[in-house]
Amino acid sequence: MDIVVCIKQVPEALSVGLDRDTGYVRRGEAKGVANLADRQALELALALKTAAGGKVIALSMGPTGADQALRQALAVGADEAYLVSDNALAGSDTAVTAQVLARAIERLPDIGLVFAGEASADGATGQLPPRLAEALSFPLVVGACSARLDGTQLEALRNGEWTRENVAVSCPAVVSVSLDAPKPRIPNAMGVMKAAKKPLIVWDLTQLNLSPEDVGQSGSCTRIVRAYKPEKRAKGEVLTGDAETLVQALLERLARKNLIEV
Amino acid sequence: MSLEFKSPYIREEHVMFRQAAKEFVDAEIRPRAMAHNRDAKIERVLLDKMAEMGFMGMAIPEEYGGAGADPITFAILGEEIARACASTAVVMGAHGGIGTYGLVMDGSEAIKQKYLPKLATAESVGCFCLTEPQAGSDAANIKTRAVRDGDDWILNGEKIWITNGDIADVMTVFAVTDPALGARGGVTAFVVERGPGVISGPKEHKMGLAGSGTTTVTFENVRVPNENVLGTVGLGFLTAMKILDKGRLFLGAAALGMAKEAYDMALNHSVQRQQFGKPIAEFQAVQFYLAEMATRIYAMEQMVYHAAWLMEQGESVTMEGSMIKLFCTEHASWVINHALQIHGGMGYSAELPIERMFRDARIFEIFEGTNEIQKVVIARELLKDKKKELARV
Numbered sequence: 001m002d003i004v005v006c007i008k009q010v011p012e013a014l015s016v017g018l019d020r021d022t023g024y025v026r027r028g029e030a031k032g033v034a035n036l037a038d039r040q041a042l043e044l045a046l047a048l049k050t051a052a053g054g055k056v057i058a059l060s061m062g063p064t065g066a067d068q069a070l071r072q073a074l075a076v077g078a079d080e081a082y083l084v085s086d087n088a089l090a091g092s093d094t095a096v097t098a099q100v101l102a103r104a105i106e107r108l109p110d111i112g113l114v115f116a117g118e119a120s121a122d123g124a125t126g127q128l129p130p131r132l133a134e135a136l137s138f139p140l141v142v143g144a145c146s147a148r149l150d151g152t153q154l155e156a157l158r159n160g161e162w163t164r165e166n167v168a169v170s171c172p173a174v175v176s177v178s179l180d181a182p183k184p185r186i187p188n189a190m191g192v193m194k195a196a197k198k199p200l201i202v203w204d205l206t207q208l209n210l211s212p213e214d215v216g217q218s219g220s221c222t223r224i225v226r227a228y229k230p231e232k233r234a235k236g237e238v239l240t241g242d243a244e245t246l247v248q249a250l251l252e253r254l255a256r257k258n259l260i261e262v
Numbered sequence: 263m264s265l266e267f268k269s270p271y272i273r274e275e276h277v278m279f280r281q282a283a284k285e286f287v288d289a290e291i292r293p294r295a296m297a298h299n300r301d302a303k304i305e306r307v308l309l310d311k312m313a314e315m316g317f318m319g320m321a322i323p324e325e326y327g328g329a330g331a332d333p334i335t336f337a338i339l340g341e342e343i344a345r346a347c348a349s350t351a352v353v354m355g356a357h358g359g360i361g362t363y364g365l366v367m368d369g370s371e372a373i374k375q376k377y378l379p380k381l382a383t384a385e386s387v388g389c390f391c392l393t394e395p396q397a398g399s400d401a402a403n404i405k406t407r408a409v410r411d412g413d414d415w416i417l418n419g420e421k422i423w424i425t426n427g428d429i430a431d432v433m434t435v436f437a438v439t440d441p442a443l444g445a446r447g448g449v450t451a452f453v454v455e456r457g458p459g460v461i462s463g464p465k466e467h468k469m470g471l472a473g474s475g476t477t478t479v480t481f482e483n484v485r486v487p488n489e490n491v492l493g494t495v496g497l498g499f500l501t502a503m504k505i506l507d508k509g510r511l512f513l514g515a516a517a518l519g520m521a522k523e524a525y526d527m528a529l530n531h532s533v534q535r536q537q538f539g540k541p542i543a544e545f546q547a548v549q550f551y552l553a554e555m556a557t558r559i560y561a562m563e564q565m566v567y568h569a570a571w572l573m574e575q576g577e578s579v580t581m582e583g584s585m586i587k588l589f590c591t592e593h594a595s596w597v598i599n600h601a602l603q604i605h606g607g608m609g610y611s612a613e614l615p616i617e618r619m620f621r622d623a624r625i626f627e628i629f630e631g632t633n634e635i636q637k638v639v640i641a642r643e644l645l646k647d648k649k650k651e652l653a654r655v
Binding site for chain 2: 033068071072075186187188189190191192193195196
């Protein structure tokens with residue numbers, strides 16, 4: 001069976017600015033990089049490739065030309081890469097994105113596992129993997145730190161609310177991968193040279209049997225009403241002195257704010 | 263944001279490779295650079311890690327286990343490694359550049375199969391042995407002698423200033439096979455394995471590049487099989503010149519990387535360091551330095567990648583290679599010197615890497631052909647065509 005890894009190209013944190021008027025990230029000028037958690041998802045997938053006995057396929061949705069993250073996936077060992085790209089997709093929310101990716105995954109034969117990072121570094125909603133599982137009707141493991149394949153059963157160590165949990169799930173399944181998973185490998189020179197020759201296939205909406213009304217802002221159920229920078233918090237005050245003075249000073253300040261009665 | 267100018271020669275895979283190289287350098291080389299300088303050595307484990315990344319076999323074709331990288335990719339690597347540690351860049355260049363090019367370009371199929379896979383994994387380390395006590399800039403004046411003995415050659419002589427002379431075990435060695443002909447048909451290139459009679463001297467104490475080992479290598483009745491001749495007997499000097507033509511591009515790229523690093527540090531420092539109540543970047547004296555540094559870097563970068571592209575097209579880069587070596591190494595020193603000046607006293611402190619970069623950069627104006635020799639090469643190329651033209655009249 002093959003493994004799909006969903007990879008989002010996100011703006012590199014250091015190269016990104018916010019538009020003063022809209023509050024949106026100025027994506028045009030930012031350097032595109034692969035979302036770190038997605039790279040970690042790819043790392044887990046590559047480790048399972050032999051056990052799965054198939055291919056590792058990288059999948060992304062984004063504007064034309066935003067394929068650097070997919071090329072990087074090919075360079076570290078993904079066998080194929082698909083970019084779903086269509087002008088109508090601009091403004092799609094996570095629900096639409098999950099539908100589109102699910103359609104793409106359904107077009108690929110013999111998919112046993114779908115990996116994705118737990119959340120993206122830019123939107124950080126963490127909604128995509130659960131929505132994808134729903135759209136595909138696959139079971140879901142959230143926040144996996146490691147994974148092992150035993151036949152068609154996947155065993156994963158995942159971050160629970162307060163504990164680490166060992167869980168097992170039958171394939172096909174969706175697995176979201178935590179930032180606590182092993183660090184991703186860096187593509188080596190051989191991989192980069194090979195990646196330029198590997199197939200990177202671009203699909204548009206017609207190939208996925210979707211119409212422009214289903215996607216983009218028109219298909220989305222959420223609207224961003226306003227984006228703004230978080231307000232700056234007041235500067236903290238550093239108290240100095242011995243323990244007794246410090247405790248006294250702290251109590252006074254808490255009392256002044258009516259948080260305690262002295 | 264770091265200084266990088268757009269170039270028509272940089273393709274998508276080059277952008278990705280630079281990113282990967284940066285990640286590796288930040289994780290594995292930058293944290294070791296101070297220790298390389300202090301301990302005057304590079305950890306063996308680093309060479310192994312670099313080999314896993316394909317960095318030790320960049321110029322080696324894929325079929326022999328190398329990365330089969332194009333010259334642009336190799337130049338990017340030179341830049342990125344030299345940013346963090348010039349010693350590491352030089353060890354890699356002496357191994358995977360001038361220590362490997364001869365085998366790739368002129369080696370027989372048997373030589374390639376025997377040596378290249380091990381060089382690519384750094385199981386073997388390469389070096390380039392041309393310079394001798396009386397043959398520096400006057401490279402044609404080498405005295406190391408190779409005398410035919412049945413199916414073998416017997417080598418005797420002394421090489422000096424050999425980068426990787428301490429660790430190399432596969433050496434590209436130039437020796438006189440016909441003293442009457444000298445460099446014009448009497449010098450032959452050999453692949454020599456470390457073995458009986460190959461003696462490395464102690465490591466030189468140098469002004470900079472402390473991490474890279476530089477030694478003498480003496481050959482005392484070293485027996486080399488005839489199949490280890492690189493190319494044709496008697497045409498070794500041509501092999502040497504072809505290797506150096508290519509090597510100069512790598513040196514230029516490394517110098518460019520050092521200049522960029524120094525510029526980045528100077529820029530960061532100038533916006534943070536406050537004097538007279540404002541960041542020193544507000545003063546025109548500092549602004550003019552930054553402007554001139556960036557302009558020189560722009561010129562260096564365009565030269566390096568243009569020539570790398572020419573090389574990829576299979577064009578000769580004899581003149582361009584020398585121009586790059588001359589221009590990039592001098593201007594790298596200038597940029598680093600002024601980055602040091604912008605840092606003031608801190609620039610002179612060994613706590614920051616600038617003083618090390620200042621010392622490391624100086625040798626780039628000297629080794630692999632002094633910059634004066636580069637001018638000789640450039641002028642010769644310029645006059646060659648004119649002379650031909652005059653001869654026709």
